[in-house]
Amino acid sequence: MANVVVFDELGGPEVLRLTEVPLPEPGEGEARVRVEAIGLNRAEALFRAGGYYYQPTLPASRLGSEAAGVVEAVGPGVEGFAPGDAVSVLSVGMGMSRHGVYGDRAVVTADTLLPRPEWMDARTGAAIWLSHLTAYGALFEVGRLQPGDHVLVTAASSSVGTAALQLARQIGAVPIAVTRTAAKADRLLRAGAAHVVATDRDDLAERVREITGGEGARVVFDPVGGPGLADLARTVAEDGALIVYGWLDPRPAPLPMTWPLNVHGYGVHHVTRDAGRMRRARAFITAGLRTGALTPVIDRTFDLADIAEAHRYMEADGQVGKIVVTVRH
Incomplete structure (x- = not known):
């Protein structure tokens, strides 16, 4: 079983709930990731409230587009990633209802994975990209x-x-x-x-x-x-x-x-849909991380069980930088 955050209706942070669902196997071109940290983004609050440019699939819509963790399993046709690989997840397409990363595990398309170097911890991996x-x-x-x-x-x-x-x-x-x-x-x-x-x-x-x-x-x-x-x-x-x-x-x-x-x-x-721009961006950002010129500004960290409170904090507009949610296993 996996613990995931879902919502059954549009609304404020109170509609978010943590629930157990069967642990799915990844399909063609997919990977299952054991999530260690999640980066929150304003778009997710809009999505939850029905104000984003596409609507969630209700009930039991998933949520979230940015995380870091470890690959647990890969489906047919996946190349370049294997169980045990540390990764970041960057999912900015129209699949949040199905592939949302708010949870202790998420099945995502393999093209949303980025290798996470051994020197990058999960909080950074979930907050940077x-x-x-x-x-x-x-x-x-x-x-x-x-x-x-x-x-x-x-x-x-x-x-x-x-x-x-x-x-x-x-x-x-x-x-x-x-x-x-x-x-x-x-x-x-x-x-x-x-x-x-x-x-x-x-x-x-x-x-x-x-x-x-x-x-x-x-x-x-x-x-x-x-x-x-x-x-x-x-x-x-x-x-x-x-x-x-x-x-x-x-x-x-x-x-x-x-x-x-x-x-x-x-x-x-x-950037993400152009291979040349993505290559340049990753090289530039990784170089900055290595030298210390770049580091994600993390304002506050919440536990996954407090996801509704994390959304309330995000919508209060008091933070400077990123809000990160950590996942206990």
């Missing part, structure tokens, strides 16, 4: 960020935001963190920000002009969207890039009246 791949692709593959460039990161206290701060610093760019409250400023500076703009005290465009000497940010990286997009556009340097990777504000986003301006809609699939 989705956030850092998302930030890497936006900043470097799309934004072409260079040393000395200013990059503006909104919702900077998120796991993707803190990853973007670190990645920018790794190449000698200048990361500017944007947060709604000055209470997070010190933690964002410790996480890698060169400057912090708190919108409860600062005028965003004016402060960015001060920091950049009037030029604006070469790259602006935003998961919020909504009406604030027009204000963000005023912070972009001439011929810079405004990269939008989420819709935390579901209201209409007006087309910014700032020209010339490059606006990109972006998702992590830009």
Whole structure:
């Protein structure tokens, strides 16, 4: 038997329940993983509540897209992985209802597995890839960020935001963190920000002009969207890039009246579905981990039995970095 988290109806964290299910054998192209740690992501709260871009299959929908553990079994047609291999799981497709990783075991498609080196512990393996791949692709593959460039990161206290701060610093760019409250400023500076703009005290465009000497940010990286997009556009340097990777504000986003301006809609699939980009991203991130330039900022760790409380904490927006759930065996 396996202990897994499921939900039978859309709603808040209270709909999540931990239950026992039969332990399935992996099918064609699948692997079964003994899960040791799970990385939480905002998309999973949206999925649970019915606000994601596709809907869960109810009842007994699974949940979760990022984990680390050890391969227990592989199905027919799986190459490159065998029982006993330490792995990370990065599942960002449309299979969360079936292949969700919230549990002590998960059956996933083998193409979602990444080898986990012996020097990488499970918490790091569950916290690093989705956030850092998302930030890497936006900043470097799309934004072409260079040393000395200013990059503006909104919702900077998120796991993707803190990853973007670190990645920018790794190449000698200048990361500017944007947060709604000055209470997070010190933690964002410790996480890698060169400057912090708190919108409860600062005028965003004016402060960015001060920091950049009037030029604006070469790259602006935003998961919020909504009406604030027009204000963000005023912070972009001439011929810079405004990269939008989420819709935390579901209201209409007006087309910014700032020209010339490059606006990109972006998702992590830009990296994960392209072999060349994925190879470059993995090499860059792994090198940063080895040298210590990169490390996932883990705000708090919960036990799997407290998954509903972990979701409440995530939705309260108080964290800086990643929330990780550990699994006892």
